[in-house]
Amino acid sequence: xxxxxxxxxxxxxxxxxxxxxxxxxxxxxxxxxxxxxxxxxxxxxxxxxxxxxxxxxxxxxxxxxxxxxxxxxxxxxxxxxxxxxxxxxxxxxxxxxxxxxxxxxxxxxxxxxxxxxxxxxxxxxxxxxxxxxxxxxxxxxxxxxxxxxxxxxxxxxxxxxxxxxxxxxxxxxxxxxxxxxxxxxxxxxxxxxxxxxxxxxxxxxxxxxxxxxxxxxxxxxxxxxxxxxxxxxxxxxxxxxxxxxxxxxxxxxxxxxxxxxxxxxxxxxxxxxxxxxxxxxxxxxxxxxxxxxxxxxxxxxxxxxxxxxxxxxxxxxxxxxxxxxxxxxx
Amino acid sequence: xxxxxxxxxxxxxxxxxxxxxxxxxxxxxxxxxxxxxxxxxxxxxxxxxxxxxxxxxxxxxxxxxxxxxxxxxxxxxxxxxxxxxxxxxxxxxxxxxxxxxxxxxxxxxxxxxxxxxxxxxxxxxxxxxxxxxxxxxxxxxxxxxxxxxxxxxxxxxxxxxxxxxxxxxxxxxxxxxxxxxxxxxxxxxxxxxxxxxxxxxxxxxxxxxxxxxxxxxxxxxxxxxxxxxxxxxxxxxxxxxxxxxxxxxxxxxxxxxxxxxxxxxxxxxxxxxxxxxxxxxxxxxxxxxxxxxxxxxxxxxxxxxxxxxxxxxxxxxxxxxxxxxxxxxxxxxxxx
Numbered sequence: 027x028x029x030x031x032x033x034x035x036x037x038x039x040x041x042x043x044x045x046x047x048x049x050x051x052x053x054x055x056x057x058x059x060x061x062x063x064x065x066x067x068x069x070x071x072x073x074x075x076x077x078x079x080x081x082x083x084x085x086x087x088x089x090x091x092x093x094x095x096x097x098x099x100x101x102x103x104x105x106x107x108x109x110x111x112x113x114x115x116x117x118x119x120x121x122x123x124x125x126x127x128x129x130x131x132x133x134x135x136x137x138x139x140x141x142x143x144x145x146x147x148x149x150x151x152x153x154x155x156x157x158x159x160x161x162x163x164x165x166x167x168x169x170x171x172x173x174x175x176x177x178x179x180x181x182x183x184x185x186x187x188x189x190x191x192x193x194x195x196x197x198x199x200x201x202x203x204x205x206x207x208x209x210x211x212x213x214x215x216x217x218x219x220x221x222x223x224x225x226x227x228x229x230x231x232x233x234x235x236x237x238x239x240x241x242x243x244x245x246x247x248x249x250x251x252x253x254x255x256x257x258x259x260x261x262x263x264x265x266x267x268x269x270x271x272x273x274x275x276x277x278x279x280x281x282x283x284x285x286x287x288x289x290x291x292x293x294x295x296x297x298x299x300x301x302x303x304x305x306x307x308x309x310x311x312x313x314x315x316x317x318x319x320x321x322x323x324x325x326x327x328x329x330x331x332x333x334x335x336x337x338x339x340x341x342x343x344x345x346x347x348x349x350x351x352x353x354x355x356x
Numbered sequence: 357x358x359x360x361x362x363x364x365x366x367x368x369x370x371x372x373x374x375x376x377x378x379x380x381x382x383x384x385x386x387x388x389x390x391x392x393x394x395x396x397x398x399x400x401x402x403x404x405x406x407x408x409x410x411x412x413x414x415x416x417x418x419x420x421x422x423x424x425x426x427x428x429x430x431x432x433x434x435x436x437x438x439x440x441x442x443x444x445x446x447x448x449x450x451x452x453x454x455x456x457x458x459x460x461x462x463x464x465x466x467x468x469x470x471x472x473x474x475x476x477x478x479x480x481x482x483x484x485x486x487x488x489x490x491x492x493x494x495x496x497x498x499x500x501x502x503x504x505x506x507x508x509x510x511x512x513x514x515x516x517x518x519x520x521x522x523x524x525x526x527x528x529x530x531x532x533x534x535x536x537x538x539x540x541x542x543x544x545x546x547x548x549x550x551x552x553x554x555x556x557x558x559x560x561x562x563x564x565x566x567x568x569x570x571x572x573x574x575x576x577x578x579x580x581x582x583x584x585x586x587x588x589x590x591x592x593x594x595x596x597x598x599x600x601x602x603x604x605x606x607x608x609x610x611x612x613x614x615x616x617x618x619x620x621x622x623x624x625x626x627x628x629x630x631x632x633x634x635x636x637x638x639x640x641x642x643x644x645x646x647x648x649x650x651x652x653x654x655x656x657x658x659x660x661x662x663x664x665x666x667x668x669x670x671x672x673x674x675x676x677x678x679x680x681x682x683x684x685x686x687x688x689x690x691x692x
Contacts, residue, residue: 060391076488076489169381173510178669185516186514188669189490191490192386196378203378205386207640209666209669210617231620235667
């Protein structure tokens with residue numbers, strides 16, 4: 027009994043000792059002044075900013091969607107990226123990610139939170155990627171000096187990543203507002219505290235330059251596991267959930283006497299054509315389910331939404347093949 | 357397939373700016389609130405002595421950068437318009453007798469002269485490398501008759517050239533007919549007009565190469581920049597005529613297409629592209645706020661503000677380039 031309480035007490039003290047000590051070391055004192063008191067304080071802000079910038083710039087990426095772009099930030103050596111839901115627009119989307127030095131790599135979106143504009147993505151190429159630390163302890167406060175990074179208006183190698191300084195001017199559970207002004211292309215980019223820890227992701231702006239809204243990292247931390255598992259979380263303005271029954275493959279089939287469905291037509295520009303399906307191929311199984319009638323095949327497809335992946339087992343020229351493809355939208 | 361990302365190029369525009377029930381920082385303590393600006397007071401003193409306010413009547417149209425004790429001032433040329441009726445305020449003194457001595461179209465800079473003595477010119481940081489990202493900068497903010505106010509920010513990006521929006525153009529409309537390239541319209545302000553081109557002229561060669569269609573001509577023009585001269589051969593009434601056409605910026609002649617980013621950018625500069633080299637910072641100014649000095653915390657002049665590019669990007673001519681430009685304009689204006 028006594029031992030137990032001693033252990034608890036030790037634990038209690040450890041907490042008391044460690045947390046503030048850690049916070050003191052990390053948190054620049056200038057944040058706790060209502061305003062900088064002169065040159066020395068301004069120098070402190072500038073020093074923190076310029077010291078942390080090399081690492082934060084390296085981890086900030088342009089998300090090139092082909093018909094537009096946003097920004098994002100790498101948060102693990104394996105290439106996990108945090109960005110905004112309205113940038114990825116869905117789960118399992120493929121795009122190109124560009125680092126400040128111009129290096130381009132392939133990436134794919136994981137899960138998102140449609141109600142608060144959080145999204146996760148992952149670099150799909152092998153490598154160890156420059157990344158930054160997430161302020162999981164949620165230590166930022168109203169009035170803190172912060173800075174935004176982003177590939178404003180798209181990637182520009184000559185210009186590089188753009189940085190803007192500001193303070194946290196409004197704090198709410200699912201949104202923080204800063205006076206670091208943002209513009210198109212910054213969406214999904216990182217908001218850092220002066221030590222270079224990630225505290226938010228750029229989401230939206232008001233017409234006034236002081237109205238720049240970011241998703242706080244606590245919203246990401248809260249939904250981390252679900253996003254890692256590629257879940258589409260919540261409903262809301264920032265991403266539209268693909269509707270069941272609207273998944274589109276783009277083939278015509280006929281039942282084959284020996285079993286399976288024989289493809290007698292492949293739609294031009296259809297997901298089927300893009301995935302390499304050909305007339306004459308025989309589909310034996312869809313997601314492991316043996317196909318017995320056309321109606322059954324259609325019923326199975328009705329359960330799918332656009333962007334869903336389906337696995338097909340085929341016979342091509344008598345040889346078995348497997349193929350995975352992503353459905354389009356009907 | 358309509359599941360494409362629709363608004364990825366832009367940032368979402370929030371429907372409501374204010375969040376009810378949130379903790380809010382008083383405006384005095386925001387980045388450009390008076391309490392924060394107070395710590396830049398020593399730099400503000402320099403804005404008071406070394407920046408000029410250029411007005412038409414009561415309306416501010418631009419700022420200026422004082423570069424000599426006897427009244428040479430640099431400013432943004434395209435904002436000036438007719439020089440008559442302008443006043444220049446330095447410190448608390450208002451000057452009505454001003455002259456425009458010279459202008460540089462590539463940099464969009466004009467050299468003004470006021471009859472003054474004992475002014476405090478800016479101290480140009482000519483020997484330093486480009487200021488690094490994150491460096492504090494101070495520029496002219498709103499102003500009163502007697503007092504210059506500061507607006508603060510940081511260096512945002514790498515110094516670079518800003519290419520003219522839309523690229524270089526001859527400034528003509530062409531018609532392609534039976535393998536001939538005929539001029540149907542000529543812009544009044546174009547180099548083609550100045551060079552004496554006429555509608556009906558057939559362009560047969562550019563830079564010594566035969567051209568018979570838009571594509572061929574386009575290939576030649578694409579290699580050139582605004583301000584370059586292009587040798588053209590045109591056919592008129594059966595005669596071949598050689599001419600040199602100075603290329604203009606597409607946006608300068610035909611205006612610019614407004615993007616979604618522009619629609620959220622307020623009052624940006626009309627001339628905001630086509631600069632040989634700029635440094636970029638995040639001081640929020642309006643179009644009439646250009647032409648003044650960009651100062652660091654030591655009061656050194658890092659450059660002169662030349663364009664509010666959009667909501668959060670302002671361009672300044674770097675100090676070194678500004679120095680050589682000033683020298684050039686002063687010797688050019690010496691004869692006047």
